[in-house]
Amino acid sequence: MKALRLYAPGDLRLEDIPIPFPKPDEVLIRVLACGICGSDIPRIFEHGTYKYPLVPGHEFSGVVEKVGSETGKDWVGRHVVVYPLIPCRQCSSCYSGLYTQCLNYDYLGSRRDGGFAEYVTVPRNNMIPVPDGVPGTTSAMTEPCAVALHAVRKAQISVGDSVLVTGAGTIGLLIALWAQSAGAEVYMTDIVVEKLRVARSLGFQHLLDATQTPASDWIKQKCKYGVDIVFETTGYPAGLETAIDSCCISGKVVLVGNPAREEMRVGSKQYGTILRKEIAIIGIWNSSINVYPKNEWQVVLQEFRKENNLYAKLITHKVSIEELKELLTEMYNKKVFPVKAMFVNEEI
Numbered sequence: 001m002k003a004l005r006l007y008a009p010g011d012l013r014l015e016d017i018p019i020p021f022p023k024p025d026e027v028l029i030r031v032l033a034c035g036i037c038g039s040d041i042p043r044i045f046e047h048g049t050y051k052y053p054l055v056p057g058h059e060f061s062g063v064v065e066k067v068g069s070e071t072g073k074d075w076v077g078r079h080v081v082v083y084p085l086i087p088c089r090q091c092s093s094c095y096s097g098l099y100t101q102c103l104n105y106d107y108l109g110s111r112r113d114g115g116f117a118e119y120v121t122v123p124r125n126n127m128i129p130v131p132d133g134v135p136g137t138t139s140a141m142t143e144p145c146a147v148a149l150h151a152v153r154k155a156q157i158s159v160g161d162s163v164l165v166t167g168a169g170t171i172g173l174l175i176a177l178w179a180q181s182a183g184a185e186v187y188m189t190d191i192v193v194e195k196l197r198v199a200r201s202l203g204f205q206h207l208l209d210a211t212q213t214p215a216s217d218w219i220k221q222k223c224k225y226g227v228d229i230v231f232e233t234t235g236y237p238a239g240l241e242t243a244i245d246s247c248c249i250s251g252k253v254v255l256v257g258n259p260a261r262e263e264m265r266v267g268s269k270q271y272g273t274i275l276r277k278e279i280a281i282i283g284i285w286n287s288s289i290n291v292y293p294k295n296e297w298q299v300v301l302q303e304f305r306k307e308n309n310l311y312a313k314l315i316t317h318k319v320s321i322e323e324l325k326e327l328l329t330e331m332y333n334k335k336v337f338p339v340k341a342m343f344v345n346e347e348i
Contacts, residue, residue, distance in 0.1 A: 081301070164243070215242045
């Protein structure tokens with residue numbers, strides 16, 4: 001099979017390697033599509049992964065090709081998505097059902113081989129079946145969509161709340177969609193006009209090019225006392241500063257974006273604002289596949305059944321595995337600004 005493997009930061013190689021064989025608790029998946037996450041770019045070109053060589057990619061869908069045990073044979077031929085975090089199921093967090101906070105987790109695409117390949121083996125317990133009628137490219141967006149849903153649920157949005165989303169990338173747009181469906185008035189900012197155009201195509205009206213006007217000034221013109229909730233999705237210090245300055249008294253700042261290259265520091269003025277306004281700071285990481293209170297991946301997949309065309313609009317770039325390295329490099333060098341880019345192996 002063909003696989004894009006990382007040997008060191010910046011050292012990506014498209015190779016022909018043997019198709020892996022599933023262990024008794026695993027299945028072999030034929031990858032349909034794998035999205036490029038914002039975290040993949042610094043991981044591939046700067047930070048590296050936990051071992052080498054390694055196949056990156058954790059936002060993927062596929063079809064079960066083979067099972068490692070007869071007990072899982074009913075899965076063969078099924079269209080599935082894969083939860084990338086593999087919990088140890090033995091630590092205190094796992095015993096409490098908090099798999100996202102597992103103390104000894106494994107992770108597809110950063111600690112073990114992921115979806116930038118034609119085939120990948122995954123634990124059987126991490127698979128979730130995809131409803132009929134959902135294309136493989138749309139189902140490959142389940143992971144980021146579930147992360148966005150997790151953030152909105154943690155924020156406890158009420159009908160009539162005002163919400164600012166800093167950053168109109170994949171996660172920002174998905175958060176905006178979920179927040180709007182929960183009854184919030186949504187405002188969005190970005191410094192990339194192309195992303196704001198996608199936001200407008202999704203029906204959002206309150207949009208700001210943050211290179212033209214300070215976002216916090218704009219928000220105070222729209223909402224005199226600031227917004228009820230800010231979702232910070234950029235991971236940059238300027239985004240965090242905007243979030244704090246734009247939040248109302250007793251509001252919430254929800255931190256979703258992974259920290260970028262710059263140090264995330266809060267100045268004394270912003271720190272004082274947090275104290276004086278009694279702003280709640282909420283951190284978000286990953287999503288939940290627990291049955292209680294809700295399996296967020298199942299919620300997303302049911303939403304895809306109803307609104308497939310809406311989410312497909314976020315996919316701005318599709319490439320073959322042969323073109324994937326070039327696209328990743330262009331994204332790192334900021335020559336292209338996709339909303340959601342993905343490697344597509346097979347369309348269904």
